[in-house]
Amino acid sequence: MLILATGLSLVESNEWWVRIWDFPRAQILALLIIAAGLVLWRDRAWGKWLAVGCALAGGWQLYRIMPYTPLGSKEIAFADRQDKGDGCFSALSLNVLESNRDYARTAKLIDRERPDILLLLETDRRWEAALAPQLGRYPHVVAQPQDNTYGLIFASRLPMREGRVEMIAEADVPSVSAVLTARRPFRVIGLHPRPPSPGQDTEARDAEIAVAARRAARDKRPVLAFGDFNDVAWSRTSQLFKRIGGYLDPRIGRGTFATFPAWAPLLGWPLDHMFVTPEFEVRSLRVLENVGSDHLPVSAILCLAAGATGNDRPEPVSAEDRRDVDEIMDEYRSERRAE
Missing domain, CATH: 3.60.10.10 (Endonuclease/exonuclease/phosphatase)
Incomplete structure (x- = not known):
C-alpha cells in the first residue's frame, strides 16, 4: 500500500484521490523504513523484494521532502538582527x-x-x-x-x-x-x-x-x-x-x-x-x-532591502513550466464549462 501510494503521487492528475498523496510524504517515508525493517526481519524470499521496493519508494519520498530539511541548501539567508528597522x-x-x-x-x-x-x-x-x-x-x-x-x-x-x-x-x-x-x-x-x-x-x-x-x-x-x-x-x-x-x-x-x-x-x-x-x-x-x-x-x-540581499536567484522558468500552467488553466476552463 505504501509503495502504491508513492507510485500514485508520481501521476500528474487533478483527481483528489491522486493528489492527496502529495501531503503525507514524510509520514509515508517513516512507515516505509519501518516496513522494510519488518519484512527483512521476517526473512522470507519475497521480503527482500518488498524491502527493495520500500527502499526505492522511500528514496523518492526523501528526494521530494529533502529541501525542507536541514539537509537542503538554504535559498534565503536570514539576517542577523531580529529587530524591525527601516523597510x-x-x-x-x-x-x-x-x-x-x-x-x-x-x-x-x-x-x-x-x-x-x-x-x-x-x-x-x-x-x-x-x-x-x-x-x-x-x-x-x-x-x-x-x-x-x-x-x-x-x-x-x-x-x-x-x-x-x-x-x-x-x-x-x-x-x-x-x-x-x-x-x-x-x-x-x-x-x-x-x-x-x-x-x-x-x-x-x-x-x-x-x-x-x-x-x-x-x-x-x-x-x-x-x-x-x-x-x-x-x-x-x-x-x-x-x-x-x-x-x-x-x-x-x-x-x-x-x-x-x-x-x-x-x-x-x-x-x-x-x-x-x-x-x-x-x-x-x-x-x-x-x-x-x-x-x-x-x-x-x-x-x-536597500541593496543586495545575499539571497539565491529564483529558479528559472522553463518552457515546460509555461506549458504546465497553460494546461492547468485549460483543465480549469474545461471543468467550468462542464459544470
Missing part, C-alpha cells in the same frame, strides 16, 4: 477555523504579536465582530466574511493602496491583493483555495495558485504571497508557483514549519506559506502556538 515589517497569517469560537485566544495572539500585516482566514461575521477591537487598531482593513469557511480579513498598518478582494477561480472563494509601502511599494497576495477532498478535485485550487503566480511574475514590484494554500510546499503545484512567480521560500534548508493539524505539528504538513521575491530579507520565521484552530499561526519579520 521592515511583521506579518501574521492564521486560518482561525470558522467553527472555532474561542475568539479570545486569537485576540490575545494579535495583541501580543501586533503584526503590521494580518491575514485571517475562515472568518465569518461572528469572527469579524469578535475581533473588532483588534481590527480597529489598523488603518486599513479589507474583509470578506463568509459562512462557507472561505471568508477572510486582511489588515495593514503600512500605507495601502489597491487593496481589494478578488474571486480568482471560484465565485465563493475570495483572495486578497494589495499594494503596501515599506521603504518602497510591494504587492501582497493572500490565498486560501479549496483543498483536494472526496468529490473535490484540484482544478480550481491549481488555477487560483497559477493565476497568482502569473500576476506576481508580471508585477515589477517585490511580492509577498502568503496564506493557507491547502497544498504542501513540496507539491508540483507549489513548486510551479514558486518558479513562475519568481519566489523564494525561507523554509528551504531549515525545516517543514508544519502548521496542520495543530494538535500534532510533528506529524503534520506545511499548508500555510510565506513566499517572497528576492528583494526581501527575512529576519525571522516562526510557527506559533495553538490558539484553538486546526492550523497553527505563521509569523515573520520581513524587510525590503
Whole structure:
C-alpha cells in the first residue's frame, strides 16, 4: 500500500484521490523504513523484494521532502538582527477555523504579536465582530466574511493602496491583493483555495495558485504571497508557483514549519506559506502556538532591502513550466464549462 501510494503521487492528475498523496510524504517515508525493517526481519524470499521496493519508494519520498530539511541548501539567508528597522515589517497569517469560537485566544495572539500585516482566514461575521477591537487598531482593513469557511480579513498598518478582494477561480472563494509601502511599494497576495477532498478535485485550487503566480511574475514590484494554500510546499503545484512567480521560500534548508493539524505539528504538513521575491530579507520565521484552530499561526519579520540581499536567484522558468500552467488553466476552463 505504501509503495502504491508513492507510485500514485508520481501521476500528474487533478483527481483528489491522486493528489492527496502529495501531503503525507514524510509520514509515508517513516512507515516505509519501518516496513522494510519488518519484512527483512521476517526473512522470507519475497521480503527482500518488498524491502527493495520500500527502499526505492522511500528514496523518492526523501528526494521530494529533502529541501525542507536541514539537509537542503538554504535559498534565503536570514539576517542577523531580529529587530524591525527601516523597510521592515511583521506579518501574521492564521486560518482561525470558522467553527472555532474561542475568539479570545486569537485576540490575545494579535495583541501580543501586533503584526503590521494580518491575514485571517475562515472568518465569518461572528469572527469579524469578535475581533473588532483588534481590527480597529489598523488603518486599513479589507474583509470578506463568509459562512462557507472561505471568508477572510486582511489588515495593514503600512500605507495601502489597491487593496481589494478578488474571486480568482471560484465565485465563493475570495483572495486578497494589495499594494503596501515599506521603504518602497510591494504587492501582497493572500490565498486560501479549496483543498483536494472526496468529490473535490484540484482544478480550481491549481488555477487560483497559477493565476497568482502569473500576476506576481508580471508585477515589477517585490511580492509577498502568503496564506493557507491547502497544498504542501513540496507539491508540483507549489513548486510551479514558486518558479513562475519568481519566489523564494525561507523554509528551504531549515525545516517543514508544519502548521496542520495543530494538535500534532510533528506529524503534520506545511499548508500555510510565506513566499517572497528576492528583494526581501527575512529576519525571522516562526510557527506559533495553538490558539484553538486546526492550523497553527505563521509569523515573520520581513524587510525590503536597500541593496543586495545575499539571497539565491529564483529558479528559472522553463518552457515546460509555461506549458504546465497553460494546461492547468485549460483543465480549469474545461471543468467550468462542464459544470
